[in-house]
Amino acid sequence: MAKLNDNFRQMESYNTFNTVSEKINDYKKIYPSVELLDLGVGDVTRPIIKSVIKSMENAVEELSKEETFKGYGAPHGYSFLKEAIIKHEYKMFSQDEIYISSGTKTDITNILELFARDSKICVFNPMYPIYNEVCKLNGLNIHVEDASEEHNFVPQIPHKKYDIIYLCSPCNPTGVALSKEQLTNFVNYAKEYNAIILYDNVYENFITSNNVPKSIYEIEDAKYVAIEFRSFSKRISFSGVRCSYYVIPNTLQLDKLKGNINELWKKRVILKFNGADYIAQKGAASSYTQDAKKEISENISYYLTNAKMLKEALEELNFIVYGGVDSPYLWVKTKNNLSSWQYFYFLLEELNIIVIPGVIFGSGGENYIRISALGNKKTISKSIKKLRAYYAKKED
Amino acid sequence: MAKLNDNFRQMESYNTFNTVSEKINDYKKIYPSVELLDLGVGDVTRPIIKSVIKSMENAVEELSKEETFKGYGAPHGYSFLKEAIIKHEYKMFSQDEIYISSGTKTDITNILELFARDSKICVFNPMYPIYNEVCKLNGLNIHVEDASEEHNFVPQIPHKKYDIIYLCSPCNPTGVALSKEQLTNFVNYAKEYNAIILYDNVYENFITSNNVPKSIYEIEDAKYVAIEFRSFSKRISFSGVRCSYYVIPNTLQLDKLKGNINELWKKRVILKFNGADYIAQKGAASSYTQDAKKEISENISYYLTNAKMLKEALEELNFIVYGGVDSPYLWVKTKNNLSSWQYFYFLLEELNIIVIPGVIFGSGGENYIRISALGNKKTISKSIKKLRAYYAKKED
Numbered sequence: 001m002a003k004l005n006d007n008f009r010q011m012e013s014y015n016t017f018n019t020v021s022e023k024i025n026d027y028k029k030i031y032p033s034v035e036l037l038d039l040g041v042g043d044v045t046r047p048i049i050k051s052v053i054k055s056m057e058n059a060v061e062e063l064s065k066e067e068t069f070k071g072y073g074a075p076h077g078y079s080f081l082k083e084a085i086i087k088h089e090y091k092m093f094s095q096d097e098i099y100i101s102s103g104t105k106t107d108i109t110n111i112l113e114l115f116a117r118d119s120k121i122c123v124f125n126p127m128y129p130i131y132n133e134v135c136k137l138n139g140l141n142i143h144v145e146d147a148s149e150e151h152n153f154v155p156q157i158p159h160k161k162y163d164i165i166y167l168c169s170p171c172n173p174t175g176v177a178l179s180k181e182q183l184t185n186f187v188n189y190a191k192e193y194n195a196i197i198l199y200d201n202v203y204e205n206f207i208t209s210n211n212v213p214k215s216i217y218e219i220e221d222a223k224y225v226a227i228e229f230r231s232f233s234k235r236i237s238f239s240g241v242r243c244s245y246y247v248i249p250n251t252l253q254l255d256k257l258k259g260n261i262n263e264l265w266k267k268r269v270i271l272k273f274n275g276a277d278y279i280a281q282k283g284a285a286s287s288y289t290q291d292a293k294k295e296i297s298e299n300i301s302y303y304l305t306n307a308k309m310l311k312e313a314l315e316e317l318n319f320i321v322y323g324g325v326d327s328p329y330l331w332v333k334t335k336n337n338l339s340s341w342q343y344f345y346f347l348l349e350e351l352n353i354i355v356i357p358g359v360i361f362g363s364g365g366e367n368y369i370r371i372s373a374l375g376n377k378k379t380i381s382k383s384i385k386k387l388r389a390y391y392a393k394k395e396d
Numbered sequence: 397m398a399k400l401n402d403n404f405r406q407m408e409s410y411n412t413f414n415t416v417s418e419k420i421n422d423y424k425k426i427y428p429s430v431e432l433l434d435l436g437v438g439d440v441t442r443p444i445i446k447s448v449i450k451s452m453e454n455a456v457e458e459l460s461k462e463e464t465f466k467g468y469g470a471p472h473g474y475s476f477l478k479e480a481i482i483k484h485e486y487k488m489f490s491q492d493e494i495y496i497s498s499g500t501k502t503d504i505t506n507i508l509e510l511f512a513r514d515s516k517i518c519v520f521n522p523m524y525p526i527y528n529e530v531c532k533l534n535g536l537n538i539h540v541e542d543a544s545e546e547h548n549f550v551p552q553i554p555h556k557k558y559d560i561i562y563l564c565s566p567c568n569p570t571g572v573a574l575s576k577e578q579l580t581n582f583v584n585y586a587k588e589y590n591a592i593i594l595y596d597n598v599y600e601n602f603i604t605s606n607n608v609p610k611s612i613y614e615i616e617d618a619k620y621v622a623i624e625f626r627s628f629s630k631r632i633s634f635s636g637v638r639c640s641y642y643v644i645p646n647t648l649q650l651d652k653l654k655g656n657i658n659e660l661w662k663k664r665v666i667l668k669f670n671g672a673d674y675i676a677q678k679g680a681a682s683s684y685t686q687d688a689k690k691e692i693s694e695n696i697s698y699y700l701t702n703a704k705m706l707k708e709a710l711e712e713l714n715f716i717v718y719g720g721v722d723s724p725y726l727w728v729k730t731k732n733n734l735s736s737w738q739y740f741y742f743l744l745e746e747l748n749i750i751v752i753p754g755v756i757f758g759s760g761g762e763n764y765i766r767i768s769a770l771g772n773k774k775t776i777s778k779s780i781k782k783l784r785a786y787y788a789k790k791e792d
Contacts, residue, residue, distance in 0.1 A: 001559065001589065001590035001651055002590055002591055002649075002651070003510065003511060003512035003515065003559065003562060003650065004510065004512065004650050004657075004660075005510055005512055008660045008664065009660075011664070017551055018666060043467035043468050045462075046462070047459060048459045050460070053457075053460040059455055060449060060453055060675075063443060063633075064443050064444055064449040066442070069441065069443040069633070071439035071440055071633070071637040072635045072636060073636060074529060101500055103669065105669065106593055106668055107672050109667075113533070113534075114397075114400065115399065115400065115401055116399035116400065116401055116402065117535075119399065126625040130667055133667050134667050134668060137509070137664060137667065138509075149514055164398060165397065194397035194398055195397075195398055205423075223403065235614075237459075237467070239467040239670070240465075240466040240467050240673070241459070241672075241673055242470060242498070254397050254398055254399065254400050264405075268407070268533065271407075271501075271505075271526055271529055271533065272501060272502055272505055273499065274501055274502070276497045277498075277636070277637055277638045277640070277673050277676060278450075278637065279456075279637065280673060284595075287784065315541075387672075
């Protein structure tokens with residue numbers, strides 16, 4: 001008799017983003033005419049830049065003609081895209097070490113299959129909840145380490161030995177980015193214990209601080225211990241189009257493996273995946289031209305200016321604010337010791353502003369909320385005005 | 397210390413399609429100027445039809461403008477596409493029961509996560525090798541049952557109890573499609589033992605025989621025991637664009653589950669997937685208009701006419717041929733008791749024709765080859781001419 005995977009039952013208690021959407025939808029049902037200002041959205045809102053659109057249009061046209069039609073591509077990605085990525089981002093790697101895919105959320109959890117099932121896996125609290133939840137769903141050996149307020153939300157080097165460590169920098173939700181020194185400490189830890197770092201680097205385009213590495217591979221010897229994940233979602237507004245990539249260095253140190261890790265992983269990819277969309281790959285490849293880079297930098301500036309406006313306004317109102325410098329996210333302490341959910345409801349009901357309760361990213365996120373600067377400028381200005389009006393009145 | 401998943405080592409012996417590509421590439425390196433006729437390709441060659449292209453162009457344009465831009469969609473698919481699928485293919489199901497995804501190979505192996513890890517899984521021999529290989533890679537409890545020549549390559553009802561059964565009809569590689577009676581026997585087996593059938597139905601567009609169901613849900617009570625997988629790859633030449641779908645009926649009988657299977661599976665999808673490409677979903681939805689249906693039927697006829705030409709020619713030359721009626725694949729016995737690989741090399745080296753050795757689909761495929769009618773008509777005509785010339789000479 002077919003039986004359900006018992007781990008699925010745990011999911012009933014999962015506090016995912018969907019829980020937040022449900023609460024908002026409940027509110028909308030009761031007050032359908034209230035205009036809500038969405039600072040919760042963890043998704044880009046700028047349209048896809050012109051040069052990428054042009055390249056996608058050409059790709060669609062190719063698919064319409066017998067002579068230029070493309071069916072299945074290589075499951076690990078087209079060479080033209082890998083070549084562009086290597087030239088502009090990863091000069092030290094070969095095509096063999098790069099994988100093109102359809103989304104980091106899938107990539108960074110699929111990669112667990114590469115490792116022994118009893119691997120000791122470390123995640124931090126607070127952090128992007130998906131790593132933890134997928135590990136639990138797969139019945140893996142997961143442990144939570146500290147990245148709490150006490151440490152300014154910087155993940156702390158664990159005192160225990162782990163096999164695999166999830167790191168996200170710049171971090172979703174806190175917006176905190178690891179400095180060169182902090183990241184070096186993690187690489188050294190991994191070298192010492194032969195651990196592998198799964199480095200979620202999808203917000204790298206937002207990094208502005210000089211001492212924050214844009215890639216973990218800027219750290220010496222990281223190529224022995226880290227798998228880095230990146231995406232086109234934020235870079236070129238591809239969250240609806242789907243294109244991501246990751247690097248498995250040939251030099252990665254895994255026991256018993258003698259340099260054939262990419263050969264093995266490639267076989268796994270061939271077994272389970274038929275490649276990313278051709279149109280997406282064409283679009284992504286065109287994002288490295290000078291024109292595209294200029295357009296991308298304008299979009300990133302747009303979001304970072306939003307973040308700056310929000311940060312300045314909130315600090316003026318005496319909020320404690322993390323992030324917003326190397327990240328589109330601001331991580332903001334509630335007032336009057338309100339819980340994340342209490343403050344979420346207050347903002348929703350009193351000011352009609354949507355944010356994400358920090359506690360859904362782990363208990364270490366309690367008393368915090370995540371505010372996103374990825375919305376449009378108008379929404380952000382209106383929200384600032386409302387916050388100012390409310391807190392000015394209170395302080396009178 | 398991070399350790400490799402031991403199951404990965406097994407993959408070194410996997411006899412996948414890639415092994416075949418490697419042999420062909422080796423040949424091409426030695427004889428770069430020889431024109432090879434590719435009857436191996438398991439991929440469409442007709443370009444994407446006009447009405448779908450138009451809809452994809454519109455979708456690209458939408459993504460270029462702020463007012464119509466789309467970011468993340470629902471991980472389980474857009475309602476507009478689910479609605480079209482339900483209206484035209486699955487009237488008995490609700491949107492909750494339909495999942496839009498990016499490829500059946502991924503879907504039909506991911507679904508294993510839904511079930512207990514010690515489930516007894518049945519695959520047939522010969523059959524599409526991916527099911528078996530992914531199960532082994534995940535260390536699952538897999539068993540192989542008979543679908544050999546002795547039974548005209550029809551999968552036989554097992555004598556043992558299984559929890560999960562993989563069925564592919566029309567079958568890749570044999571082209572054999574299960575009749576209503578045969579499929580009813582499987583549904584009855586599943587009902588008796590509370591087993592779940594994972595029904596790989598990606599070739600349904602090629603079905604022409606009256607007694608072959610287009611969907612397993614045409615069989616009474618299948619909605620209690622079957623998950624059906626379909627794809628837009630063959631239907632609208634989307635193998636490079638990526639869009640697939642599957643049905644998990646709310647009525648599926650899984651122990652301990654009280655009607656919430658889709659709620660649980662939806663959470664898993666949300667955890668691990670961010671949805672299929674918007675452009676692909678728009679294109680797929682437009683494939684149900686009258687114009688599109690006409691164009692699709694022309695393409696399917698094109699391939700089936702190829703298949704008919706091949707079948708008639710081969711039978712004239714006294715080959716034993718299966719498939720080619722409800723399927724773009726012909727399953728052909730070698731001459732003179734040659735092994736699959738011997739005959740593969742003979743065709744490659746003597747006639748410069750590429751086919752797939754049947755044995756890569758399991759030992760039951762030995763002495764057979766798979767010939768595909770998905771290539772273009774010219775290639776197929778040339779191949780037939782060469783085969784006729786060779787065997788006519790031999791019989792003189």
